Amino acid sequence: MSCLLSTGFWFLLVDGELASLLVGVFFIPMSIFVAIKLSAKTDNGARGFHVKLMKVPKFIVFFLYQSVKGGTDTARRVFSLNMKLQPEFVHYSIKLLPVGLPINLFMNVVSLLPGSVSVIRAPDGVLVHVLTVTNSTVAELYHCECMVSELFGLKQAEKLSDSSTERVN
Structure with a gap:
């Protein structure tokens, strides 16, 4: 499959010139080889985790809702005369x-949340940049983590601890 995709991409790059296959015969297999080697090194974190197909529809609804909510919030802030922004970094501890x-x-x-x-993954959590820290910031991050955990069929936590998130100045 990757050979077919790479060949198709090659033809797009060279505007369908058949004569370019003289060069493509070398570069297409080389690009497939490099892609396989790179994916073998970076794919270690994906092994052992499988999406639960029965949970996909619920996650899609969550994803679409957060996308619309994030877009609406951005549009509201753009057209607002007083944006009331207080940007901060929040360290969110991963629980699940x-x-x-x-x-x-x-x-x-998380980048879809309004x-x-x-920003960066730390050993014990994630650094998140927010435009305004509200009472629901931690709850939204935790809800997002629960949805991803549920999608992969991972264990759910009992309750949210308020001490799990701190502001970073």
């Missing part, structure tokens, strides 16, 4: 997700 694919997905989905973007 193991290292690898689950945390990577969590960090990507006014937030995940």
Whole structure:
């Protein structure tokens, strides 16, 4: 499959010139080889984690809702005369997700939450930049973590601890 995709991409790059296959015969297999080697090194975190297909529809609804909510919040802030921004970094301690694919997905989905973007993953959590810290900031991050955990069929925590998130100045 990757050979077919790489060949198709090659033809897009060279505007369908068949003569370019003289060069492509060398570069297409080389690009496939490099892609396989790189994915073998970076795919270690994805092994052992499988998405539960029955949980995908619920996650899609959550994802779409957060996307619309984030877009609406951004539009509201853009057209507001008084944005009331107090940007801060928040360190959120991960409670449910193991290292690898689950945390990577969590960090990507956090960027959809209104006014937030995940910045860097620390050994014990994630550094998140938020436009305004509210009472619901921690709850939204925890809810997002629970949704990702549920998608992968991981264990759920009992309750949210308020001491798990701190502001970073």
